[in-house]
Amino acid sequence: MNFKEKKYKYQSLRMNELLYKLPEIPLIKELNKNIDYLKSAYKDCSDVVFREFIIGSQINAVLLYIDGLSNTEEIDQHVLMPLTRMKSLNPDTPMEIVKNEMAVSDIKEIHTISDVFKQISIGNPIILMDQQTNGFSLGLPMWEKRGIEEPSAESVVRGPREGFVETLRVNTSLLRRKIRHPSFKMKQMDIGRLTETQIIVAYMEGIADSTLIKEVTNRLMRIDIDGILESGYIEEMIQDRPFSPFPQILTTERPDVAASCLLEGRIVILIDGTPFALIAPCTFASMLQAPEDYYNSFFISTFIRWLRYIFFFIALLAPSAYVAVLTYHQEMIPTSLLLTIAESREQIPFPALIEAFIMEITFEALREAGIRLPKQVGAAVSIVGALVIGQAATSAGLVSSPMVMVVAITGVASFLMPRYATGVSIRLLRFPIMIISGMLGLLGVMLGITAIVAHLCTLRSFGVPYLNTSAKLKIQNFKDVLIRAPWWAMDTRPELYSSEASTLRRKSPGQKPGPSKSGEEG
Template sequence: MNFSDRRYKFSSHQMNGLLYKVPEISLSQNLNENIEILKSAYNDCSDVVFREFIIGSQTNAVLLYIDGLSNTEEIDQHVLTPLIRMKCLSQEALIEIMKKEITVSDVKEIYTISDVFKQISTGNPIILIEKHSNGISLGLPMWEKRGIEEPSAESVVRGPREGFVETLRVNTSLLRRKIRHPSLKMKQMVIGRLTETQVIVAYMEGIAENTLIQEVTNRLKRIDMDGILESGYIEEMIQDSPYSPFPQILTTERPDVAASSLLEGRVVILVDGTPITLIAPCTFAGMLQAPEDYYNSFYISTFIRWLRYVFFFIALLGPSAYVAVLTYHQEMIPTTLLLTIAKDREQIPFPALIEAFIMEITFEALREAGVRLPKQVGAAVSIVGALVIGQAATAAGLVSSPMVMVVAITGVASFLMPRYATGISIRLLRFPIMILSGMLGLLGVMLGITAIVAHLCSLRSFGVPYLNSTATFKIQNFKDVLIRAPWWVMNTRPEFYSTEEGTLRRQTPGQKPGPSKGGEEG
């Protein structure tokens, strides 16, 4: 019998050395019995505090909280002090009188032992009273949290500088600051048998498809794991094709990106304990769009987007095309350039494919080393390492100078990808295409491209085709794909996200911006 089979064989009130099963029983009117159950559950937990006191000099009670998760100053000032100083009380109306005496905004009653565990684990102290089968939960959580900072992985020259943090309620408040309409709905769920991680499903009522909301909720409910420590756990569990190298869920640390996705009719998933937020569904075109595209003028954004598309193909096919042409199609190279390359490769003992593999793997290793090292030395080590190793490999006759240049351009091209997950996909697919090009030349490159396109055509993200933006030849779908059209042209929502093509702006379709007849802005 393995551990997963044994852990649910425990009795409700005892430990057996492996895992304590939370008892689904009601609170008892006997205070000592409740304390005994809770102390047995929190055995060897030095941070759990049981503060016994007397309410109004006549009723025994206990205050239970976890040190470090609850605000002890507020507990002393607004809970213990007024309760201990209370006058003679009626036992029948004790709970209601206590609610009035406690100067805490969030006060609610609880009735089971499992409710006690859930409340104190979120930082809410619990009061249990003699001769009462219900307790009181106090909304006094307080723990250390990181301040709001600019996301390091999604920095922009122009745009908001705030990013999500690890605290769930801070993240929801950041969204509320962006979208202040009551149509923004946030459903709360708890996932993880042991971690009981809080998850928020956010969407715009009346804009997002009801079927999409229901599908996201159903997939989250089907997750059955011991713990959720990061949103990556959820992403892998709910995506349509988990074996695909392409990301099918958009991730972001930026509240403005999440807010814009909500306005388009997509669903945002916020996970407690991580700043990485999930957005579903997504398309391939969305993976090549950056937040700053919408903050600059449309012609600058269009130019940068086209530059991004060009370097996307260079990052994917650069080394493969070089290997194919150099190995099988030398007639495509100008004579002068071919003689220069032949002179550089005269002392190289490896074929072009092996040479490309050596440089690409070395470059990927240096990139990962730069990520894992401390920030103060990571960038310097990766850059200096690439220069030193490239120069040493060329001087030693292991690789040629043109190959070093091709790999360097390919590496720079991969840095232009606005989404880290997209860059990872390109880096993975670069190697099988290199193998095909080394075996079949340009025919192998074309076979690789055909296989990738066929795979992209078969992908779905919560029912939305991955190439939906480009597969359906409608003008309104291309306003934000190949170009970034002006805002007065992009006046409808994407039809494959929202319930209807609702107007994004109050301006009528086709109307250009400018002052109205009254002299005010239109």
């Protein structure tokens, strides 16, 4: 392909992109011409309804909506019935009379063809009248939606049992129920040339840093894509380091977690069509915090959090340490245990590194199979499969019993991670560390740890250092990192997220300082 052919192909792609843009054509007074244009645009669209009628026996009008997205019962009762039964209509002010006649609370004026396309696509019927250059958008959407239920991936023993759903306005109402102050703001934008997906940027005015709000909004506005079908599209396009295995944006299905992050000064992004909300910025510590940490006693929460940190290192380093010690540092193993391991490995034809790879890959395959299969059989297949395959591999002499135990402990440790994205990061990093440890022993393990820590030190989430839990090394900024301090002791907001005014201490007269947040990081 020569230069001219490449240039022509590029220009063709750009022209196709322009075809997707909605036309900014103003409505004209001739109703028939407006109807003809809209019918040509919606050619072969059987779900688009054009209902032509006469208002007050004087003015021709058309009602346009998409069957399945609009409430037809409300349309018949509160729109068509009062308008068709009108006896007279003042020709000087027909728009005001029609607007007052309809029993619809949300009525907006539209002026262009693109407004018509956008409004009916979200379920709002459109009324256009003859000899008028504008129309009405009626807030009468209705479509099937899933009921509110507890998220399966973030279940808690103690705490709220409600989770986000795929409907955007339901999700915003769940947050409004928890944060009732007028400083809770929600900015809406549409992303996607074809899908026009509604996005909500939620924040607390006066608490969230204005620079952070502007940065998040600018990154969202720069997205140029055909469609947004899930929050993963947005997450991948706005994060700082897309090639990093560590998640730089927090995801949640729980309104209480989103509300707590808003009170800290973070930004919550809600996307229509998905129950997952994005929270920015985030740190490494927030990835190891669970919602239930804030609903139990601070003693219990601190103990569980320490347990979570310990098993994080076990999930990351246990197979690598076992391979390194067994291959290069046998003197570190007690003699009785070394003899037992040597006896179990007597018939194993593979070195420890290959043995660990076989077991780890098998375990990961069983885990993925359990996720993809139906819920009724998924858990049984993953558990029974691991037991059967582990026993069969040991009996066949492919792997040793100690290796099966190490892989099982590693798998259990990875299940303790409260965030699925964090667990996936550990699973990915486990394999390169095993390779280095198989080549260099414990020196390779240390090199792997050093490389990970160096990468985390350079990682940022919307300007916030990933490993730094506070802008300044103050004790009050570490009350919710390794420990979970009592609520009466957490009387300031995190300096990394909130603006300077929001970090001021708040006290009630005659009482201990109350908590300035109800959520995750402090």
